[in-house]
Amino acid sequence: MSELMQIIRARRSTRAFRAELPPREQVMQLVEAAEWAPSGMGKFLWHFTVVYNAEKSLRLARAVAAATGRGEDYNFYGAPVNIVISYKRDEIHAFLDASAAIENLLLMATESGLGSCWINQIRDCCDDPAVRAILTEYGVPEDHIVICSAAVGYIEKETPAKPRKAGVVTVTE
Numbered sequence: 640m641s642e643l644m645q646i647i648r649a650r651r652s653t654r655a656f657r658a659e660l661p662p663r664e665q666v667m668q669l670v671e672a673a674e675w676a677p678s679g680m681g682k683f684l685w686h687f688t689v690v691y692n693a694e695k696s697l698r699l700a701r702a703v704a705a706a707t708g709r710g711e712d713y714n715f716y717g718a719p720v721n722i723v724i725s726y727k728r729d730e731i732h733a734f735l736d737a738s739a740a741i742e743n744l745l746l747m748a749t750e751s752g753l754g755s756c757w758i759n760q761i762r763d764c765c766d767d768p769a770v771r772a773i774l775t776e777y778g779v780p781e782d783h784i785v786i787c788s789a790a791v792g793y794i795e796k797e798t799p800a801k802p803r804k805a806g807v808v809t810v811t812e
């Protein structure tokens with residue numbers, strides 16, 4: 640199996656992180672991988688806001704929980720680092736570009752021995768005033784919507800792989 644395939648197959652959604660911060664340079668490499676993703680029409684209208692601070696990550700999680708009716712203990716699984724991927728509002732490729740970018744980021748996290756999880760929760764509440772105020776404070780451009788974010792950190796508890804669905808490939812020759 641190729642090294643890339645091994646990484647692809649090893650990536651899991653981590654749902655329990657340790658509190659300590661991984662080195663900042665390591666985290667920035669994940670963002671670099673994200674930036675090298677393809678982008679529709681080569682527009683690259685995304686922005687990556689790195690929340691490299693456990694307290695700030697928790698503050699954002701709590702605001703998201705309040706805005707979405709989640710329980711008070713919602714905390715992005717305790718990840719000390721959260722990378723918010725936003726995209727210029729009203730751009731047709733926003734969701735596709737951001738999805739390509741986050742997958743690169745998640746794979747790079749696996750390659751570098753870190754856990755990661757795709758987080759979908761900020762998307763629907765990024766225009767909630769309390770959430771938006773925090774996003775703006777952290778550096779998300781005001782004319783952007785949040786597409787997704789990645790919780791990142793050292794793995795506290797491994798996640799077992801979910802079996803992949805059979806019968807989803809058709810080949811025609």
Ligand SMILES: Cc1cc2nc3c(=O)[nH]c(=O)nc-3n(C[C@H](O)[C@H](O)[C@H](O)COP(=O)(O)O)c2cc1C
Pocket residue numbers: 650651652653654756757758759760798799800801
């Ligand atoms: C569009 C999308 C949104 C997701 N949102 C969340 C989320 O908000 N919280 C979460 O714990 N996992 C989220 N996930 C992770 C999926 O639940 C996970 O990828 C799936 O169960 C397969 O497990 P694996 O990633 O370990 O292979 C999301 C994945 C995708 C692709």
